Amino acid sequence: MDITSLSALELGKKIKAGEVTVEEAVRAQLDKIKARDSVYNCYVTVMEEEALKRAAIVQKKIDAGELDDSPLAGVPVAIKDNICTKGVLTSCSSKIMSNFLPPYDATVIERLEAAGAVVIGKVNMDEFAMGSTTETSYYGPTKNPWDTDRVPGGSSGGAAAAVAAEEAWYALGSDTGGSIRQPSSFCGVTGIKPTYGSVSRYGLIAYASSLDQIGPIARNVSDCAAVLETIAAYDAKDSTSVQMEDYHFTEALVDDVKGLRIGIPKGYLGEGLDPEVKEAVLAAAKTLEAKGASVEMFDMDMVDYAIPAYYVIASAEASSNLSRFDGVKYGYRTPDFEDLQDVYKKTRDEGFGMEVKRRMMIGAFVLSSGYYDAYYIKALQVKALIKKGFDEAFEKYDIILGPTAPTTALKMGENLSDPLKMYLGDIYTVSVNLAGLPGISLPCGIDSQGLPIGVQMIGQAFSEKILIRAAYAFEQTRNYERPACVKGGEQA
Numbered sequence: 358m359d360i361t362s363l364s365a366l367e368l369g370k371k372i373k374a375g376e377v378t379v380e381e382a383v384r385a386q387l388d389k390i391k392a393r394d395s396v397y398n399c400y401v402t403v404m405e406e407e408a409l410k411r412a413a414i415v416q417k418k419i420d421a422g423e424l425d426d427s428p429l430a431g432v433p434v435a436i437k438d439n440i441c442t443k444g445v446l447t448s449c450s451s452k453i454m455s456n457f458l459p460p461y462d463a464t465v466i467e468r469l470e471a472a473g474a475v476v477i478g479k480v481n482m483d484e485f486a487m488g489s490t491t492e493t494s495y496y497g498p499t500k501n502p503w504d505t506d507r508v509p510g511g512s513s514g515g516a517a518a519a520v521a522a523e524e525a526w527y528a529l530g531s532d533t534g535g536s537i538r539q540p541s542s543f544c545g546v547t548g549i550k551p552t553y554g555s556v557s558r559y560g561l562i563a564y565a566s567s568l569d570q571i572g573p574i575a576r577n578v579s580d581c582a583a584v585l586e587t588i589a590a591y592d593a594k595d596s597t598s599v600q601m602e603d604y605h606f607t608e609a610l611v612d613d614v615k616g617l618r619i620g621i622p623k624g625y626l627g628e629g630l631d632p633e634v635k636e637a638v639l640a641a642a643k644t645l646e647a648k649g650a651s652v653e654m655f656d657m658d659m660v661d662y663a664i665p666a667y668y669v670i671a672s673a674e675a676s677s678n679l680s681r682f683d684g685v686k687y688g689y690r691t692p693d694f695e696d697l698q699d700v701y702k703k704t705r706d707e708g709f710g711m712e713v714k715r716r717m718m719i720g721a722f723v724l725s726s727g728y729y730d731a732y733y734i735k736a737l738q739v740k741a742l743i744k745k746g747f748d749e750a751f752e753k754y755d756i757i758l759g760p761t762a763p764t765t766a767l768k769m770g771e772n773l774s775d776p777l778k779m780y781l782g783d784i785y786t787v788s789v790n791l792a793g794l795p796g797i798s799l800p801c802g803i804d805s806q807g808l809p810i811g812v813q814m815i816g817q818a819f820s821e822k823i824l825i826r827a828a829y830a831f832e833q834t835r836n837y838e839r840p841a842c843v844k845g846g847e848q849a
Contacts, residue, residue: 365526365580372431379412379431399519402479430473435525441560450494453708463560481515503840507766510540517544527575535786538798542761542811548574553793554599557592565674568790609822615649620754622657637802659746667787669736676720744792751817761798761811
């Protein structure tokens with residue numbers, strides 16, 4: 358039996374039952390990474406020595422009964438390269454951070470390790486999470502396991518591709534404007550963007566602080582629910598952290614959607630949406646309707662303004678957050694300079710990639726005197742209107758359903774040369790971050806090119822259990838599809 362084909366929860370059960378040791382699980386994952394990652398480039402850092410040492414510690418705790426309440430004890434996890442891991446390279450896939458070893462763990466890492474998880478490595482991403490394809494990484498692009506000529510999505514593309522290629526049982530990503538959900542759609546896996554504030558951002562290297570959120574990527578809804586249950590908690594170290602009433606997300610894994618009210622915004626099915634994606638999403642809605650949910654179309658026009666509002670706000674916050682990377686305090690420093698001003702200019706010129714520079718310049722522009730009111734303040738007003746639009750929609754509906762992305766996975770290089778086209782690809786995801794809402798993407802079909810299609814479900818703030826229930830009920834009607842490299846049709 359190839360244990361890397363098991364779900365995270367299935368592996369956890371076998372470890373608890375003594376059928377598989379933690380060391381065997383870690384070695385099986387390391388072997389799969391060694392066999393495949395030269396093709397897919399999912400990992401920036403593989404922590405082989407650390408993971409094997411950690412496996413021995415966790416095994417002793419399991420044997421002593423100290424982790425009986427943790428369903429993921431002993432299961433290896435991959436971590437996006439912008440989440441701090443003590444003493445382990447955390448570079449945001451950028452040259453300017455290519456020598457940064459954090460002196461502390463992010464809160465989510467502490468919570469995972471307290472539950473017996475084994476961190477096996479750090480996965481590739483778009484530089485500083487700026488991109489939708491994982492092509493802007495300093496370490497080169499990650500490739501989609503379904504078709505290596507295509508992108509895995511981004512910015513958590515390394516995480517989604519690793520899960521799809523069975524190089525990870527599950528992974529943690531971050532989502533600023535769809536960076537968990539869109540790569541999950543492109544790679545045929547499941548990803549949850551939690552409500553803003555429900556999972557601590559302490560230790561997440563910021564792109565846009567008011568929008569960023571850590572969340573899980575896994576092969577199914579059950580695994581995602583278990584991971585979210587592990588990492589979600591109030592954290593005094595994060596000023597935006599919120600105390601939720603209920604963290605028992607796995608209780609929502611019930612195959613029952615009777616009485617659930619589902620709304621589909623008409624604008625989500627309009628111009629720019631691939632016909633095959635539209636067909637698959639509407640088929641998913643019909644499936645839920647057949648299981649007892651009510652489904653209807655409605656108007657929500659404010660979402661049309663989400664893209665410009667998002668890129669103004671995100672770029673403004675990025676311009677502020679990334680100003681700390683100056684070649685003085687930590688990170689890369691240019692070796693050739695004359696004075697302090699020269700250090701700043703050359704370090705940033707050499708250390709940042711083109712997309713990061715583009716967004717920092719946009720951010721500096723919209724925050725500058727004379728343009729602040731015209732762009733940044735107006736974008737904040739639009740953000741408030743989008744939140745109001747969702748609030749009104751949730752007075753009628755429990756869930757808003759639509760596509761995760763307008764297309765399936767794009768060919769390599771297709772969007773990199775056209776930033777505007779890349780930005781427009783986030784049309785269905787960014788409004789969720791602007792409103793601070795939870796969203797989940799899960800597979801709902803395969804297109805004529807053999808590529809996975811994702812359906813997105815959006816809930817009101819702190820309604821993760823309703824989303825998990827609906828997603829789980831839909832998932833019970835489908836078999837989990839694996840890419841050819843995993844099924845054996847293509848040998849990596």
